[in-house]
Amino acid sequence: xxxxxxxxxxxxxxxxxxxxxxxxxxxxxxxxxxxxxxxxxxxxxxxxxxxxxxxxxxxxxxxxxxxxxxxxxxxxxxxxxxxxxxxxxxxxxxxxxxxxxxxxxxxxxxxxxxxxxxxxxxxxxxxxxxxxxxxxxxxxxxxxxxxxxxxxxxxxxxxxxxxxxxxxxxxxxxxxxxxxxxxxxxxxxxxxxxxxxxxxxxxxxxxxxxxxxxxxxxxxxxxxxxxxxxxxxxxxxxxxxxxxxxxxxxxxxxxxxxxxxxxxxxxxxxxxxxxxxxxxxxxxxxxxxxxxxxxxxxxxxxxxxxxxxxxxxxxxxxxxxxxxxxxxxxxxxxxxxxxxxxxxxxxxxxxxxxxxxxxxxxxxxxxxxxxxxxxxxxxxxxxxx
Amino acid sequence: xxxxxxxxxxxxxxxxxxxxxxxxxxxxxxxxxxxxxxxxxxxxxxxxxxxxxxxxxxxxxxxxxxxxxxxxxxxxxxxxxxxxxxxxxxxxxxxxxxxxxxxxxxxxxxxxxxxxxxxxxxxxxxxxxxxxxxxxxxxxxxxxxxxxxxx
Ligand SMILES: [Zn+2]
Numbered sequence: 001x002x003x004x005x006x007x008x009x010x011x012x013x014x015x016x017x018x019x020x021x022x023x024x025x026x027x028x029x030x031x032x033x034x035x036x037x038x039x040x041x042x043x044x045x046x047x048x049x050x051x052x053x054x055x056x057x058x059x060x061x062x063x064x065x066x067x068x069x070x071x072x073x074x075x076x077x078x079x080x081x082x083x084x085x086x087x088x089x090x091x092x093x094x095x096x097x098x099x100x101x102x103x104x105x106x107x108x109x110x111x112x113x114x115x116x117x118x119x120x121x122x123x124x125x126x127x128x129x130x131x132x133x134x135x136x137x138x139x140x141x142x143x144x145x146x147x148x149x150x151x152x153x154x155x156x157x158x159x160x161x162x163x164x165x166x167x168x169x170x171x172x173x174x175x176x177x178x179x180x181x182x183x184x185x186x187x188x189x190x191x192x193x194x195x196x197x198x199x200x201x202x203x204x205x206x207x208x209x210x211x212x213x214x215x216x217x218x219x220x221x222x223x224x225x226x227x228x229x230x231x232x233x234x235x236x237x238x239x240x241x242x243x244x245x246x247x248x249x250x251x252x253x254x255x256x257x258x259x260x261x262x263x264x265x266x267x268x269x270x271x272x273x274x275x276x277x278x279x280x281x282x283x284x285x286x287x288x289x290x291x292x293x294x295x296x297x298x299x300x301x302x303x304x305x306x307x308x309x310x311x312x313x314x315x316x317x318x319x320x321x322x323x324x325x326x327x328x329x330x331x332x333x334x335x336x337x338x339x340x341x342x343x344x345x346x347x348x349x350x351x352x353x354x355x356x357x358x359x360x361x362x363x364x365x366x367x368x369x370x371x372x373x374x375x376x377x378x379x380x381x382x383x384x385x
Numbered sequence: 386x387x388x389x390x391x392x393x394x395x396x397x398x399x400x401x402x403x404x405x406x407x408x409x410x411x412x413x414x415x416x417x418x419x420x421x422x423x424x425x426x427x428x429x430x431x432x433x434x435x436x437x438x439x440x441x442x443x444x445x446x447x448x449x450x451x452x453x454x455x456x457x458x459x460x461x462x463x464x465x466x467x468x469x470x471x472x473x474x475x476x477x478x479x480x481x482x483x484x485x486x487x488x489x490x491x492x493x494x495x496x497x498x499x500x501x502x503x504x505x506x507x508x509x510x511x512x513x514x515x516x517x518x519x520x521x522x523x524x525x526x527x528x529x530x531x532x533x534x535x536x
Contacts, residue, residue, distance in 0.1 A: 024536050025499050028459050090462065100424060107464065112495035114460035115535055356497070356536045 006146060006198070009331075009343055009376045010061040012310070014256055014290060015150035015201065016073060016350030017054065017066030017365060018358035023047045027071055027355055031086075044069045045138065052142045058366060059373035062146045062198055062344075065139045072354040073203055074152035074160055075117040080131050081184070083123035083170070084161065089113040092120065095165045109263050115356050121161035123170055125180040133191040146198030151188060153204035153255065154181050154245050155238035178241055185245045193251035201254040201290060202246060208259050210234050211276040239283045247285035254310060256290040259297065261349040261359060264317045266295065273299020281307070292348030293330065294322070301337045309338045312348035313375065314368040317359045321367035327375035332385050340383050345376050404428060420475055420485070436465040436490070442518040443494055443530070450511045458498040465492035465530070489527040497535045505534045 019027065026043040029035035051066030070076035071086075078086035089106075090113035096102045106113060132149050139147050152160075158178040161167065171177040189200050210231045246253045257277065259270035274281070274291060281289055282305060290310030292298050298312070311334050313327045327345075334343060351365045352358040360368075379385075397407045403418040403426065417428030429437070440463035451458055467490040469475060475485035496505055509532045513519050522528050 021499075028497075028499070028536075032459070088460075090460075110493065110533070112460070112462040112464075112493075112497070112533075112535060114462050114495070114497060 006344075007061050008340060009345060009380050010146075011345045011369075011372050011376045012060060012062035012148055012199075013055070013064055013066075013369070014258075014310075014312075014316075014346055014348070014350045015064050015067050015148070015203070016070075016352040017051050017064075017068070018352040018360060018362060019068060019355050020047055020050070023068060024355060031071075041069075048135075048138060049142060052139060054362070054366060055369065056143060056145065058369035060145075060369055062148045063139065063143060064148050064150065065135050067150065067350065067352065069135060070355065071117055073150065073350065074156060075119045077131055077152065077157070078117070078119040080127070080129050081119075082126040082128050083121055084119045084125065085122045086117045087120045089116045089118060092118060092163065095163050097164075111357070116354065118163075119157070119161055120163050121167040121170065121177060125177075125184060127184055127187065130191060131184075131188045133188065133195050136192055136195045136197055140196055147196070148199040148201055148254070149192050149197045150201045150203055150256070151185060151192075153202035153238075154178065154185050154241035155234075156204050156206050157181050157185070158241065159206060175237075178237075182241055182244045189245060189249050189251070189253075193249055197251055199252045199254050199288070200246075200249065201256055202242060202286070203256045204238065204242065205256070205258050205260065207235070207238060207257050207277060207280065208270055208274075210238075211280075235280050239280055243283075243285040252288065253286040254288040254290050255284060255286045256310075256349075258292045258312075258349045261316065261353045264359065266297065266317075269297065271297035274302045275299065278302055281305075288344070290346060293334070294348045298348075301334045303337050304342070308342040308344060309334065310344045310346045311338075313345055314347045314372055316347045316349050316351045316365075316368070319360075319364060321364065322371050324371055324374045324378065327371060328378045328385070331375060331379045332383070335379075335383060340379075345372050347372070420469060420472065422472070432467065432469075432487070435487075436467060436492075439463075439490070439518045439522065440465050440492075442516050443512060446516045446519075447494070447496070447508060447512040450515060451508050454504075454508055454511075456498065456500050456504055456508050458496055458500070460495075460497040462495040463492060463530070464495075465490060467491075467526075487526050489529070490522065491527075491529040491531075493531050493533050495533050495535055502534050506532060 023043055026035055026040050030040045047068040048065045051068055052063055055063040075086050078084045093113060132151060136147060136149050158174060158181045162174045162177055167177060192200050288308040288310055289304050292312035293301060294312050294315040313330050314322045347368060351360050395407050395409045397405050400406055405416050407414040415428055416431055416434050417426050418430045420432045421430035443463050444461050447461060467487050470486050470488040471481060471483035473481040474483055498505055
């Protein structure tokens with residue numbers, strides 16, 4: 001299906017932006033039960049207006065709502081679905097299979113277990129309200145710009161939700177749970193398409209851990225709870241789920257895969273090029289791959305084949321704003337592999353993947369967004385240099 | 386004013402080689418080896434219990450101090466680690482010299498609070514000064530527990 005028209009070399013984000021102190025206070029008050037939904041929405045609506053204004057002023061072509069309403073990129077679904085409970089990792093420690101490995105992970109990343117919530121499946125899944133269609137409607141009321149909506153991918157969500165001790169009482173196995181996850185996400189993506197989303201992006205960061213993670217420190221909290229099984233089987237399982245959600249949707253689809261975005265300590269993040277994931281990428285029925293290329297950890301640019309590539313050109317986890325010339329050089333290098341009309345520009349990951357653990361502040365985010373926009377303009381005018 | 390002069394008694398019974406039951410008033414606590422080196426050991430070791438006790442002390446003392454100062458907080462968590470000077474001495478390895486004493490305890494005390502960092506640090510300083518176990522251990526062990534405020 002033809003992709004919706006976008007400007008050449010569109011600049012976008014991976015989704016999340018840091019939350020304001022007021023919003024964080026509201027998020028925590030809501031979690032404690034001290035703030036009702038209407039009270040939270042009032043604070044969050046204002047935050048989304050600011051997030052969209054920041055992107056618009058910076059010249060971002062495809063905007064998001066900054067994931068302002070979400071506590072993190074996947075556990076937010078707990079509030080929208082029946083059968084899912086948001087549990088902090090502190091509450092879940094009793095259920096973690098590999099406790100020693102989990103403790104190593106927490107220590108390496110210097111994180112308290114209370115800081116992360118996981119959407120744990122504790123009953124039959126049912127959609128109580130839209131996961132993101134209302135977020136989209138609100139943003140579309142603020143701007144005429146194309147809007148991207150990130151959703152957790154079906155593999156990530158299945159793996160995070162499946163906690164054998166609790167979920168096993170409801171679903172026979174992970175595969176049975178995945179059936180309902182696929183149906184939910186497919187319905188949501190169709191609603192987003194109908195609601196006028198320009199791009200629906202599925203976040204599947206854990207894919208990289210399957211191929212890069214062996215022998216390296218585990219880097220994804222969201223996968224820490226499931227024992228690792230055979231990577232080849234897991235990848236095939238993941239591809240099947242993603243394709244059943246994303247294939248032939250009447251909207252441009254993207255898949256984001258990175259190597260972790262929890263810590264500013266680069267040593268805690270996975271490293272290595274995406275080449276080991278190339279067969280997986282080739283098998284995916286999505287229009288675009290959104291990948292990180294701003295650090296040397298990421299290796300050479302993969303050939304996305306007929307797909308478009310979202311090229312990560314700024315590191316969300318550093319203080320310094322990338323030089324426009326350096327970004328231009330990165331984009332031109334990528335043009336050796338991907339034609340201009342299939343390339344878009346983005347940061348390596350979100351700036352606030354976890355609300356309570358933002359990777360940067362507003363001023364630096366603004367600087368990095370503007371650097372991307374300036375670089376894209378240079379390359380649009382002069383692709384070769 | 387309550388009577389703040391107090392003494393505590395714990396009676397510890399040997400149930401097996403690495404299995405002890407401690408009775409503290411009407412509470413029961415089971416512990417294993419002195420210093421466990423087996424990751425699969427069925428019971429926590431005495432060394433781990435000491436770390437747990439220090440952690441629990443800091444959490445409770447911080448919470449009480451914060452409450453009195455009306456400092457709001459959403460969550461507290463402590464992680465503590467320690468090493469022995471020479472664990473081989475504890476194991477009785479012939480020819481090993483030195484001490485099996487705890488050489489160092491370090492760790493992190495996480496506080497999730499909307500309060501300012503200065504206010505949290507003030508409570509943390511008071512906590513360390515008011516904690517029975519912290520003030521005891523800091524006289525005999527290199528003790529370094531870092532405060533880490535989080536949103
Ligand atoms: Zn990412």
